[in-house]
Amino acid sequence: MQIAVDVMGGDYAPDEIIKGAVESISEIEGKILLVGPEDVIEEKLKDYNYNLNRLEIIDAPDVIEMDETPAKAVRQKTDSSIAVGVRLVRSGKADALVSAGSTGAVMAGSLLKLGRIKGVKRPAIATVMPALEGETLVLDVGANVDSTPENMVQYALMGNIYAEQILHKSKPKVGLLSIGEEAKKGNELTKETYQLLKELDINFIGNVEGRDIFTTDCDVVVCDGFVGNTILKTAEGLSKTVFEMMKEELEASLIAKLGSWFMKSSLKRLKKKMDYAEYGGAPLLGVNGVVIIGHGSSKNKAVKNAINVACESVERQVLDQIKENINERTGRADE
Amino acid sequence: MQIAVDVMGGDYAPDEIIKGAVESISEIEGKILLVGPEDVIEEKLKDYNYNLNRLEIIDAPDVIEMDETPAKAVRQKTDSSIAVGVRLVRSGKADALVSAGSTGAVMAGSLLKLGRIKGVKRPAIATVMPALEGETLVLDVGANVDSTPENMVQYALMGNIYAEQILHKSKPKVGLLSIGEEAKKGNELTKETYQLLKELDINFIGNVEGRDIFTTDCDVVVCDGFVGNTILKTAEGLSKTVFEMMKEELEASLIAKLGSWFMKSSLKRLKKKMDYAEYGGAPLLGVNGVVIIGHGSSKNKAVKNAINVACESVERQVLDQIKENINERTGRADE
Known part of the structure; x- marks a missing residue:
């Protein structure tokens, strides 16, 4: 297996990206392709000891800045790390691409070079959020705004497969995010989507609400990308705030400070559980x-x-399964 | 001042509603009107000592159930606590109504008996969410789904006044909830709304994201009711989950338990801060x-x-200020 990693994407690129990629070599079976300006990567790699057989540098001298229009930048800068990365996937040289770069640029590059799976109208970004026990997959969290009910149905199908294969849930409970449990509650989009999801051969459990993400009541939450992105950022912000408030509280008194010393490892574990970087x-x-x-x-x-998620997705053939499933359903819908 | 309280609304009605109302008598200047079935209220009041001059029972024998269609129920059950409550406000006998009943029923009753302020197309529900320092007003959180840009502008104007008067913010920072800070980021609704908000004579700070709710970067967050309601429920769910996880962690080891005993009061304060009931x-x-x-x-x-919020809204003449402001702006817009 060969995983292409976009070295230039993200707030802490290239240092943290290269660090993570090098560290992952010993954990995965396969090879890492570091995609970015060769001179930069070579310089940074001097800091590490690594197995040369398991690492390859793929030169991509162009750099896309965060303030560039993503679609335009990816089209113009054909030697940017994202453009080169998706080309590696298209040609089969890489089995997957990992990028922490601008979501818009990754989306644009992928659509441009890889295209959509036949039958899929719009791709979706899925994210795993921590629940009290286990985790919940939420999608779309920002690939599209202004989705149609048909788009939402495809999010549900793709999320269903991903939850089965990668989160190891059998018959995942798929919920539609709305503002009340009853079928009639919601906006135009969710009310129409509800009727379509009801007809699918998946374990559709009806409408769910924001709070259900954090429980075991639901494995997959389907929503429009605007709503999903908002949820994700609200949860991130709140989670961060709670820990900051806790820190303030604990530092406010000596006795609380003493207490927090006793429970250091517990608090650390909790923080890890809530840490979206995890x-x-x-x-x-x-x-x-x-x-x-x-x-x-x-x-x-x-x-x-x-990188682990990428490996597992390749191993579990998520792509092929989505292809099969979407064609099957699309076929059925046409009958 | 006379505040009508719907005794029959909410999961813990009538007991907790009556308890809260009776307890508030000593804290406010004015009179509480308990609205609900007279016999029920009289029976429950036996448990309390209270100043009879400051409490009045207003009989409202009909009860609206949670599973009834709100608008229909309020129209049909003209002697329900909500219907009677809004009539008290309309007639001027009460200065305000407090109800924890079905949001839909309270909305429907208010629209039916009180109507909208002249110039306001759609009412909005505003809610205060805790920030790291202070608090943030979010609206709409569920009065409407599928809002128009014009509706959103009115939410901004009303939220601006409320934040000024009740949250005591001078020149409140009003943000539009979207999925990125740049003006071009968002869905059709937010992109159009952005252009309209830019023209208003308020302190519009542009797009904000879910995470900004919990910071001091923003005082008022404007969004569609579907999105707002989702945010609110996500935040409630996550907040509850963090505290449950914390509890589990702390009970998992003796030493953590000991630590948590030391920091009991700190944790309690933190919980209070995050407690939406507060x-x-x-x-x-x-x-x-x-x-x-x-x-x-x-x-x-x-x-x-x-009840405190109701009293303060009456004292600070929020209603008159919204009336003036909306007319002024609507007038200006017509010029």
């Missing part, structure tokens, strides 16, 4: 190749996780 | 009367808070 690696489902988008603030740990 | 009382802005909607799971504490 869950790094959101698959871009629906494009014709395995593409994993890392969080913009990915550090080495998140990069390693994203 | 912030009980979401104003229904844009209807022609002061109506405060309590959380469905309101207990006495939340009821007391909602």
Whole structure:
């Protein structure tokens, strides 16, 4: 297996990306292709000891800046790390691409070079969020805004497969995010989508609400990309705030400080559980190749996780399964 | 001042509602009107000592169930606590209504009996969410789904006044919830709304994201009711989950348990800060009367808070200010 890693993507690129990629070599079976300006990568690699047989540098001298229009930049800068990365996937030289770069640029590059899976109208970004026990897959979290009910149905199908294969859930419970459990609650989009999901041969459990993400009531939450992205950022912000408040509280009194010393490891474990970087690696489902988008603030740990997700997606043949499933359903729908 | 309290609304009605109302008597200047079935209220009141001059029972024998269609139920059951409550406000006998009943029923009753403020197309429910320092007003959180850009502008204007008067913010920083800070990021609704908000004479700070709710970067967050409601429920769910995870972690080891004993009061304060019941009382802005909607799971504490919010809204003449402001802006827009 060969995983291409976009060395130039993300707030902490290239240092943390290279660090995570090098660290992951010993954890995965296969080879890492570091994609970015050769001179930069070579310079950074001097800091590490690594198995040369398991690492390859693929030169991609162009750099896309965060303030460039993603689609335009990817088209113009054909030697950017993202453009080169998706080309590696298209040609079969890489089995998957991991990038923590601009979501828009990764999307645009993937659509341009890999295209969509036949039958898929719009790709979706799926993300795993921590639940009280286990985890919940939420999609779309930002590939599209203004989705149609047909788009939402495809998110549900792709999420269903991903949850089965990667999160190891049997008959995943698929819920539609709305503002009340009753079928009639919601906006135009969710009310129409509800009727379509009801007809599918998946374990559709009806409408769910934001709070259900964090419980075991639901394995896959389907929503429009605007709503999903908002949820994700709200959860990130709140989670960060709670820990900051906790820190303030604990530092406010000596006795609390003493207490917190006793429970250091417990608090650390809790923080780890809530840490979205731990869950790094959101698959871009629906494009014709395995593409994993890392969080913009990915550090080495998140990069390693994203690489693991990429490997598992390849091993479990998620792409082929989505292809089969979407064609089957699309076929059925046409009958 | 006379505040009508819907005794039959909410998961813990009538007990917790009556408890909260009676407890609030000593804290507010004015009179509480308990609205609900007279016999039920009289029976429950036997448990309390209270100043008879400051409490009045207003009989409302009909009860609206949670599973009834709200608009229909309020129209048919003209002697329900909500219908009677809004009539009290309309007639001027009460200065405000507090209800933790079905949001849909309170909305429908208010629109039916009080109507909208002249110039307001759609009312909005505003809610206060805790930030790291202070708090942030989010609206709409569920009065409407499928809002128009014009609706969103009115939410911004009403939220601006409420934040000024009740949250005591001078020149509140008003942000538009979207999926990126740049003006071009968002869906059709937010992109159009952005252009309209830019022209208003308020402190519009542009697009904000879910995470900004919990910081001091923003005082008022404007969004569609579907998105707002989702945010609110996601935040509630996550907050609850973090504390449950914390509890599990702390009980997992003796030493952590010992530590948590030391920091009991710190953890309690933190929980209080994150407790949405503390912030009980979401104003229904844009209807022609002061109506405060309590959380469905309101207990006495939340009821007391909602009553306080009602009193302050009356004292600070929020209603008149919205009337003036909306007319002024609408007038300007027509010029």
